[in-house]
Amino acid sequence: MAQSTFDLQYLVRPPKDPANPAPVLFLFHGFASNERNLHPLSKHVPEEWLVITARGTIKVAPNQYKWFEVERIDDWFEGGRTDPRMVVDVESERAARHQVSGFIVEMVRAHNADPNQIVVAGFSQGAALSLNLFLTSPSNYLASGAFGGRIMDGIKQQIPGHDALQAKPVFLGFGNQDPFISVEQAVATQSYLENLGLCVAVSKDDVGHTASGPQWIDFIRFIEALRTAQ
Template identity: 25%
Template sequence: MTLHHLVREPKIKLDKNPLLLLLHGYGSNEEDLFSFASELPEEYYVISARAPYDMMYGSYAWYAINFDADENKFSDIGQAQTSRDLIANFIDEVVSSYAIDANKVTLIGFSQGCILSYAVAVSYPEKVQRVVAMSGYFNEEIATENFKDNDLSKLKIFASHGSVDQVVPVDWARNSIPKIKDLGVEIVYKEYPIGHGVSPQNFYDFKNWLQENF
């Protein structure tokens, strides 16, 4: 397969099971988010993918980042678009390799993985039905050129951010919400009094949201 990954099989086997695809942040790896796989609902396949750009010492990135830049110059857009399509193809690969329901695919992205989750979902809504978007933001430049022409009516998003995030400013997340709503996408947005991370309350809230939107 195109992306190295870890798999937690569903504890409750159906003919075809839903999928939670975990996308880690910049400088991390596939084991990071996978650490809470055992806490995720038992009917899902949980697959955690490793980003393609090797930064050495077990660190990986979906694209290069310019740390001193503003929002528009923050990202290597070309690399990000390449990763967007890698993830879209990877979804097809796992759906054909495992007993996964192609109509029940959820992306769970943190930070850079969140930014990619937004881009993949609006670019390929036929492949993704739901997104848990944590500590990131929506960057339209990473989406496909004509993404606004896509049928996004079935897409649902749970977005969250730490109100004192020092890595990805909370304003970037806040500014994303009206952009997503303008696309006709149903989105829930919550903030937590933390920095760049996932609080227990955040985890609890998105897990509840998953159960309600199964």
Template identity: 25%
Template structure:
């Protein structure tokens, strides 16, 4: 799989850290670029297009078979595709801040769970983790990296079982900042964006 990407103009300047936007099912690389306003000043970003075309302007990281409990094989293939793009485009010393929504939120956790030497944190918005164990889970249980998890209280897209699994995984493997937003369904609003900004800019009052 060869992934396409949108990126900020300063991506080629050998940055120390890069934000990596990972969109949800049925969306595209343009969908999350508005989140760049929440990034620390001067932080470059890239927004990847998922590899599976669904319709014009719509793609997916993997097909939905059982909601909230994807087949590990296509998730693994998508994870490998993201890492291939990272290794081809970014310097080896550059670390990632994966920021994903919904299915892209799962992909953000996949980067953390497979190569935490490069993805040292994650922002998961309306997302979840897959049930299958991942290579770095034992290490994460010891190191407990910072993770932001936010979702709408009225979200009916992500199954209850997937939400409970994700909450349990975060308790065991991360130092989590978890937020729930009353009145929000499966989406991102100004409250969530403000909390992401505070998480990524810890010195901000």
């Protein structure tokens, strides 16, 4: 495990041929996890790819981290029923995005990766981070992948026009039994991205809040197609 000048701990799965600029996949974990959580998935990524998993900078508990702050809001309705919502702290997310953007640039240079073939992906809070990076700076990334995540309302005003996003690829993985990302939210996220002009690939199966095996297999096919299309 190493640490970057941007204070992010990370793990690396090098490409088969590190002498040549490699496509690079960055994987970002979910809330209360760490850089080791998604790293085992790197063994399924095609060997020509460089894979880097990073750790969030905000500590939740021993060996548990997050990328930005969130707050639980309970909306009260008639009869005393509550509808809990998780609201993201916009400034905390912006700081995380800025820090991770610098980390990505540093890693691409340090590991001789191809700056034109950067894919950012993640699970849950890491999925939101990946989508935010991709949507606000689309020229920096080849594609994005999001498992068990959705669009943050606070990011929408920072997304550039359709021309910058037209036909860029994005992958969404959802579980039909996810208690945090409902089927309605999944559909809304897909529709929103398609309306931006993005080329959206979706993988759904009957699981809860997780990046399932079938979703990951579909994602590997997705990134393999990125290489074929170039």
